[in-house]
Amino acid sequence: MSQTERDRPSVLRAARERTRAEITREILDAARRHLATDGASGLSLRAIARELGMSSSAVYGYVASRDELLTRLIVAAYDALGSAAETQEAAVDREDLAGRWAAACGAVQGWALANPNEYALIYGTPVPGYTAPAATIAPAARVSSVLLGILRDIAAGRPAPATAEDDVPPDDREALAPARSIVGPEVPDTLLHQGLMAWAALFGTVSFELFGQLHGIVGEQPGDREAYFAESVRRWAAQLGITPAGTAPAARKPARPLEPA
Amino acid sequence: MSQTERDRPSVLRAARERTRAEITREILDAARRHLATDGASGLSLRAIARELGMSSSAVYGYVASRDELLTRLIVAAYDALGSAAETQEAAVDREDLAGRWAAACGAVQGWALANPNEYALIYGTPVPGYTAPAATIAPAARVSSVLLGILRDIAAGRPAPATAEDDVPPDDREALAPARSIVGPEVPDTLLHQGLMAWAALFGTVSFELFGQLHGIVGEQPGDREAYFAESVRRWAAQLGITPAGTAPAARKPARPLEPA
DNA sequence: TGTACATCAGTGAACGCGCGTTCACTGATGTAC
DNA sequence: TGTACATCAGTGAACGCGCGTTCACTGATGTAC
Numbered sequence: 001m002s003q004t005e006r007d008r009p010s011v012l013r014a015a016r017e018r019t020r021a022e023i024t025r026e027i028l029d030a031a032r033r034h035l036a037t038d039g040a041s042g043l044s045l046r047a048i049a050r051e052l053g054m055s056s057s058a059v060y061g062y063v064a065s066r067d068e069l070l071t072r073l074i075v076a077a078y079d080a081l082g083s084a085a086e087t088q089e090a091a092v093d094r095e096d097l098a099g100r101w102a103a104a105c106g107a108v109q110g111w112a113l114a115n116p117n118e119y120a121l122i123y124g125t126p127v128p129g130y131t132a133p134a135a136t137i138a139p140a141a142r143v144s145s146v147l148l149g150i151l152r153d154i155a156a157g158r159p160a161p162a163t164a165e166d167d168v169p170p171d172d173r174e175a176l177a178p179a180r181s182i183v184g185p186e187v188p189d190t191l192l193h194q195g196l197m198a199w200a201a202l203f204g205t206v207s208f209e210l211f212g213q214l215h216g217i218v219g220e221q222p223g224d225r226e227a228y229f230a231e232s233v234r235r236w237a238a239q240l241g242i243t244p245a246g247t248a249p250a251a252r253k254p255a256r257p258l259e260p261a
Numbered sequence: 262m263s264q265t266e267r268d269r270p271s272v273l274r275a276a277r278e279r280t281r282a283e284i285t286r287e288i289l290d291a292a293r294r295h296l297a298t299d300g301a302s303g304l305s306l307r308a309i310a311r312e313l314g315m316s317s318s319a320v321y322g323y324v325a326s327r328d329e330l331l332t333r334l335i336v337a338a339y340d341a342l343g344s345a346a347e348t349q350e351a352a353v354d355r356e357d358l359a360g361r362w363a364a365a366c367g368a369v370q371g372w373a374l375a376n377p378n379e380y381a382l383i384y385g386t387p388v389p390g391y392t393a394p395a396a397t398i399a400p401a402a403r404v405s406s407v408l409l410g411i412l413r414d415i416a417a418g419r420p421a422p423a424t425a426e427d428d429v430p431p432d433d434r435e436a437l438a439p440a441r442s443i444v445g446p447e448v449p450d451t452l453l454h455q456g457l458m459a460w461a462a463l464f465g466t467v468s469f470e471l472f473g474q475l476h477g478i479v480g481e482q483p484g485d486r487e488a489y490f491a492e493s494v495r496r497w498a499a500q501l502g503i504t505p506a507g508t509a510p511a512a513r514k515p516a517r518p519l520e521p522a
Numbered sequence: 523t524g525t526a527c528a529t530c531a532g533t534g535a536a537c538g539c540g541c542g543t544t545c546a547c548t549g550a551t552g553t554a555c
Numbered sequence: 556t557g558t559a560c561a562t563c564a565g566t567g568a569a570c571g572c573g574c575g576t577t578c579a580c581t582g583a584t585g586t587a588c
Contacts, residue, residue, distance in 0.1 A: 020531095057534075197466075232458055
């Protein structure tokens with residue numbers, strides 16, 4: 001039993017650390033709940049303490065300041081969204097590019113609808129007076145990494161510039177340099193630009209839905225928003241040159257001729 | 262001079278109304294300035310009063326409440342953006358559909374970059390605890406009206422469903438009903454859907470730029486953002502079947518075949 | 523087994539600040555007789 | 556021309572609230588001898 005005795009302090013320490021982690025988690029959960037009703041700039045350490053039944057000063061044992069709490073929430077949100085996109089995209093057959101694209105888009109939209117306040121925290125108006133520290137950069141990049149990965153595989157499955165409708169102008173090629181340094185040289189400029197456009201369109205669409213901009217434009221009956229989103233996803237995929245499984249990706253049929261009169 | 266005498270009271274009243282309007286304008290201007298540093302939820306009547314050198318209670322002579330001030334700011338922002346889009350689009354030759362599209366997009370982006378805080382007020386995260394009254398609906402619709410007008414003219418210049426790559430699935434057609442009731446029956450489903458996608462993509466792109474999401478993706482050298490945006494505008498237009506003046510809009514060449522090996 | 527000590531999570535009062543909104547009032551201006 | 560009155564923009568004090576952060580402290584728990 002000397003074993004037990006020697007371990008005791010660390011067992012206790014471990015237990016303390018466990019409750020500490022648990023309380024920290026509860027603080028973050030409460031903070032997330034407050035995000036819903038008051039928004040990021042209404043986030044209040046005192047309100048959280050009140051809800052958890054502790055004194056306002058006690059919170060400072062777990063969180064250094066309001067800004068630090070905000071940073072943790074932001075990082076957690078990026079990580080949650082990023083891992084949703086990663087796992088859902090990874091679950092699809094690597095060959096099925098359209099399926100992977102749809103999975104990634106669906107993950108983003110699904111997570112956003114399930115966590116509207118955390119979505120707004122990271123993709124809505126930046127919190128005034130708060131500047132995101134470096135710790136948020138890596139988690140923020142996870143979703144775009146997934147999308148860029150798909151882009152890379154689209155390029156890989158295509159013999160050089162296949163759909164080079166028109167190449168990108170030189171000043172745009174320069175503008176794309178940072179993205180290029182992430183994605184590598186294999187992805188043609190056109191595809192890269194089109195990919196970024198789809199990326200912005202995806203988040204634009206999700207934000208429009210969440211922020212009420214689709215009101216009076218896209219129906220709100222059950223199924224309407226799903227149908228609209230699904231069709232958009234399909235069309236973004238088509239713009240990237242990938243079509244749902246069953247259709248050969250490389251062989252895009254030309255525009256259908258006018259209906260026979 | 263009986264004329265003058267009879268008019269006098271109304272002349273005075275008119276003067277009073279003029280100064281009243283002027284002070285109201287100054288309150289709105291100060292509010293806009295505060296939006297920049299503190300965001301919508303940090304907007305404070307007391308701070309505005311302080312800046313204008315009046316007592317906080319005096320503001321209530323011009324503005325009924327904080328919420329009413331917010332509503333006025335929102336309406337003013339929608340109107341400013343809407344009229345920018347309207348006038349810039351109207352200045353282009355009606356025949357030049359791609360030019361009109363580019364003008365509308367440019368107006369939106371230009372206004373947003375010049376007025377980032379007002380843009381965030383209307384297209385960013387909704388202000389928590391504030392619900393937009395009916396008075397905001399009409400001004401909010403101005404930009405989309407401009408875009409839908411272009412869509413209508415695209416359809417008019419095309420002999421029925423010309424580019425029906427694939428029609429829209431029935432559940433999506435239903436989802437598009439509200440938009441359809443605005444745009445009228447002449448615009449084919451495909452074009453309508455594609456138009457809404459371009460609309461969401463436009464605002465998604467502007468929001469990404471303004472909210473810092475393009476950092477590390479699209480360059481920040483002088484000219485980079487302009488080039489990226491211009492190329493995106495061109496490609497959205499191409500997706501709508503319109504190409505810059507000089508190219509015949511109706512005659513879209515089918516996807517170029519693979520390069521001869 | 524018993525006592526003195528260390529650790530440490532949590533308390534509660536306080537500082538100094540800000541806010542929206544109300545309300546009785548002042549004081550300048552113009553009006554009516 | 557002179558006086559009593561009405562109008563009305565603006566004041567300043569007050570109400571009741573909330574906030575982030577600090578700091579001296581309590582009190583439970585475990586440790587060492």
